[in-house]
Amino acid sequence: MPTEKSQDTLEVRVRRIHRRDLNRTWEFLKLVFRDVNRETVEYQRPRSKRRFMEVYTSDWIEQLLYEVDGEIVGYSECAFEATGDDNWVNPRWFEKRGMRPLFVEELAVHPDYQGRGVGSFMMDQLQHLARTRGCTHLVLEVAENNEAALAWYRARNFYKLDAAIFMAQKVPGEPDLLPPRRIKRRPKVAPDAEGSPNNGPMPETVMVRVGGGRRGRAGAKKGG
Numbered sequence: 001m002p003t004e005k006s007q008d009t010l011e012v013r014v015r016r017i018h019r020r021d022l023n024r025t026w027e028f029l030k031l032v033f034r035d036v037n038r039e040t041v042e043y044q045r046p047r048s049k050r051r052f053m054e055v056y057t058s059d060w061i062e063q064l065l066y067e068v069d070g071e072i073v074g075y076s077e078c079a080f081e082a083t084g085d086d087n088w089v090n091p092r093w094f095e096k097r098g099m100r101p102l103f104v105e106e107l108a109v110h111p112d113y114q115g116r117g118v119g120s121f122m123m124d125q126l127q128h129l130a131r132t133r134g135c136t137h138l139v140l141e142v143a144e145n146n147e148a149a150l151a152w153y154r155a156r157n158f159y160k161l162d163a164a165i166f167m168a169q170k171v172p173g174e175p176d177l178l179p180p181r182r183i184k185r186r187p188k189v190a191p192d193a194e195g196s197p198n199n200g201p202m203p204e205t206v207m208v209r210v211g212g213g214r215r216g217r218a219g220a221k222k223g224g
């Protein structure tokens with residue numbers, strides 16, 4: 001069926017990924033997640049190129065590319081099973097609740113195309129895939145401080161599951177190294193009349209500093 005063309009619109013096409021697309025898709029993902037990953041505790045996937053390449057060989061993962069005139073503008077990855085060696089999802093949790101989830105592992109739109117409806121098209125595609133495969137829910141993980149994405153999901157009726165949140169408690173801090181300590185100055189050696197040293201006491205004290213590359217030599221400088 002011919003699609004309507006207009007000067008004001010661009011046509012986004014979706015297709016399954018091929019092996020020959022993997023390298024440029026990886027470059028695309030690095031670009032999209034560069035800023036996001038800087039701000040989040042967990043890596044927003046994918047973590048490594050090796051892992052990304054492995055995904056391609058998984059039977060239960062669907063990787064889709066979205067293109068405008070042959071250029072990648074979007075990528076989505078979804079899994080029909082919560083498996084994989086970096087997965088902490090407990091499938092029983094969903095079974096108990098009668099849910100058959102489609103796990104959305106990745107959703108990425110090129111920065112130049114964000115806010116232009118590509119993400120909405122991708123979400124419609126994933127909803128469609130879920131329906132045709134008998135899934136009841138789309139399930140995904142998003143960093144709490146990825147505020148733009150979180151707001152975007154909430155606006156599309158995603159709700160929070162009973163999942164882990166990252167917590168941290170501050171450990172009261174003490175420096176490893178002790179503060180400076182005052183010690184006695186070495187008595188000044190002054191020759192007496194017969195030429196023997198005068199060992200009389202010198203009540204001054206000096207500072208010895210510890211730590212850093214250079215160790216203080218006692219008596220070398222007057223302490224402050």
Ligand SMILES: CC(C)(COP(=O)(O)OP(=O)(O)OC[C@H]1O[C@@H](n2cnc3c(N)ncnc32)[C@H](O)[C@@H]1OP(=O)(O)O)[C@@H](O)C(=O)NCCC(=O)NCCS
Pocket residue numbers: 032033036044107108109110113114115116117118119120121141142143146148149152155
């Ligand atoms: C989140 C993301 C997938 C949304 O896709 P998108 O193509 O930008 O979204 P759409 O154009 O379909 O939706 C536009 C809506 O999103 C909002 N929006 C979200 N992020 C935006 C952005 N970076 N630029 C512009 N609008 C954005 C707009 O306000 C607009 O709201 P509206 O629907 O109320 O008008 C996409 O911005 C993205 O890839 N972000 C970076 C990667 C990321 O964080 N992915 C999710 C990790 S879990």
